[in-house]
Amino acid sequence: MSKIIDGLYYSESHEFVKVEGDFGYVGITDYAQHELGNVVYVDMPEVDDEVEAGEDFGAVESVKAASDLVSPVSGTVVEVNEALEDEPGLINKDAFENWIIKVELSDKSELDNLMDAAAYKEFIGE
């Protein structure tokens, strides 16, 4: 049973967004880290890069597969989680706590296209 947190926004490609004011923390869900297995590398964008909803912004590599990271929102990257460079396995320890990028949201209405916790729970069939 995967962990799902109320109040976050979820995408069909298993990314989450945690919104704080005009900013969104983007990472992969607990379900996604579980499916991927042990993460060995996170390919992240750089600060000031633009991300676009529905477009790749990096990749997560595990012992099982390499998966593209698809941004659920558009905006400018204001911070990347540098701790993941040294210890990518943090994602397996707590996927929600260890977000990947912090984005200054350019269009908050995009959040309406994402799922809430209940809808995501149903989406992954749990």
Added chain:
Amino acid sequence: MNNTFYGKLIFELSKEGRKGYSLPENKLAEYKLNDLPAALMRQEPPCLPEVDEMTVVRHYTNMSNNNFGVDTGFYPLGSCTMKYNPKINEQMCAKPEFTQLHPLQAEADIQGALAVYYNLQRSLAELSGLKEFTLNPYAGAHGELTGLMVMRSYHLDNGNPNRVKVIIPDSAHGTNPASAAVCGLEVVVVKSRPDGTVDVEDLKPLLDENVAGMMMTNPNTLGIFEHNIAEIAKLVHEAGGLMYYDGANLNPMLGKCRPGDLGFDIMHINLHKTFSTPHGGGGPGSGPVGVREGLEKFLPNPRVIREQLTDDIYYYHIEDGEDSLGSISGFLGNFGVMMRAYAYILTLGKDEIKNVGPLAVLNANYVKESLKDYYELPLDGVCKHEFVFDGLKDKSTGVTTLDVAKRLLDYGFHAPTIYFPLLFHEAMMIEPPENESKETLDEFIEVMKKIAIEAKENPELVKTAPHNTPVRRLDDTKAALKQIVTYRELLSVDEL
């Protein structure tokens, strides 16, 4: 299988001063090493093991006993066609007439080798329904890149530099998008339908004036024949694109169905899959590329051309074409691999080679039907040379595809491809090649059934497998994160 594990490193057998050779008198004793520029002088001696001959032989013999190969047992590895490498192939390519050649030797002195190169080109052209082949690429993925470079050259030659989009199904081998990216092209993914084949409706809107072509594997990586191939090829051609055939799954088609006849314009063949040459670590690869009429002028240099001198005497030339995309290899590729593939084709002959595809398909369907009550079959119906299970049918005990794969090792079988294709979470992809006997397949089926029962009755046994192999479950994560590839590195590591 036994529990004995030989796990020493050759460095651990080293004794200072021990040697297994005697060198002739040093005629350069007068030479002063100090005359060398300092930058060329080694500052410390190389880290090499000092061992005698017998120790070396025992070491590597024991190491090889830990190995699993197609000469030791059945390899159900999907999407790879791990077929047996007939020993006659080795005998042919080990002939001194071939091994003693030098790539810079004069054309007139290597007519036999050039005849082999030329004849193999013609055989592959006949088997695939295409006009011309180059055998120069060093491996399958290198062939993909070469084929895409032909595609690019064609569009540039036609004044269409904007044609850079390559359409690739979501079920494709990972090398397809990688090759396209290396070639500087843009990858566009087309979705699969629930039956595993390309969604033609999803394809249509992607076909615009920027399309360079489409890459397909047929049968696809799920082992399903793309039955809409004629329509897909027509649509792509109407949009001005070319069709690229990934030859990874050519095996089930061999002798029955030719990519050229299905509308493909360019293809590569993995000689180490379909034509029985050694695979992966077993030796160098070879990825011949074939093209339809009109594209042959773009093929890489050098080319081997045949000139007829008399009724039955030919002379072979090595030539460079003016419109060629250039060279992609040193000389003419991996000749030893070509020799093996040529031996395979001649051993089977025109009649027998027609049985390769049908027997591979029969074997795959036999295993699939025998196991579908025990393992989840997401795509029912007749498959080609391979099929995919989505894990165990009964997943209630939490036994995963990885666990089943590990348990198979205990029973002396190699594991199938797992977690590919990505369309299914617990994918397990099985491909028994045409030359495996019914007895071998029956043994494999029995073991697979036994594991499914164990997974239900004694799940811990499966989850902790393998139990009988030289090494147990390895820490994949640590191996990926903390790579130690030399002995010197190992010495500097405090703890493993």
